[in-house]
Amino acid sequence: MTISDILWKYQRYHFIMTHYKKPVLPPPLIIFNYLASLISCICKRSKKVTSHGPKLFLTEVDQKKLHDFEAHCIEIYFSEKQYKFNSGTEGRIQVTAERVEQMCIQIKAVSDRVSYIKCSLNSLDSQIGHLQDLSALTVDTLKTLTAQKASEASKIHNEITHELSISKHLGPKLVDDSYLRSAVWTKNSS
Numbered sequence: 001m002t003i004s005d006i007l008w009k010y011q012r013y014h015f016i017m018t019h020y021k022k023p024v025l026p027p028p029l030i031i032f033n034y035l036a037s038l039i040s041c042i043c044k045r046s047k048k049v050t051s052h053g054p055k056l057f058l059t060e061v062d063q064k065k066l067h068d069f070e071a072h073c074i075e076i077y078f079s080e081k082q083y084k085f086n087s088g089t090e091g092r093i094q095v096t097a098e099r100v101e102q103m104c105i106q107i108k109a110v111s112d113r114v115s116y117i118k119c120s121l122n123s124l125d126s127q128i129g130h131l132q133d134l135s136a137l138t139v140d141t142l143k144t145l146t147a148q149k150a151s152e153a154s155k156i157h158n159e160i161t162h163e164l165s166i167s168k169h170l171g172p173k174l175v176d177d178s179y180l181r182s183a184v185w186t187k188n189s190s
Contacts, residue, residue, distance in 0.1 A: 023033035058066065085091045 023030050025033045086095065
């Protein structure tokens, strides 16, 4: 039972009960309506008449019996309907077709996931390849820079040792120390 169905039934009951309790006559003549209600109530008590018409108010026992009967009828109806549907060959074919459709939908979902994972793996593989290329380039650049620094250091070292060997051969008085110091200083700073 849907919510809208329940709401409709509640509103219908409320509407009926609202008009059932209202008097029929307009306000100045309501007194006659109350007198008629009082007389009918007194007559019913004295005669103890029970009506066999539809009841607006049921006791709890009657309501429980009514609900049980309705539930039992609904169960029987749906079981017969399901049995008729499943017993025929068309019903079996339709049930099998529904299962096949569900399996196709599940297979399509799995295939979509697999293709997404493959695309992700290809993207990651290309990114890793790019990173490997960059790291190889970085290593080559570092090797080149290290070799260049080492060659510069060896040139400076050779020049210093050459100048020192010249100064040892010529003697300390013959060579100007300021020229030697300035040559060493300019080569070290560059």
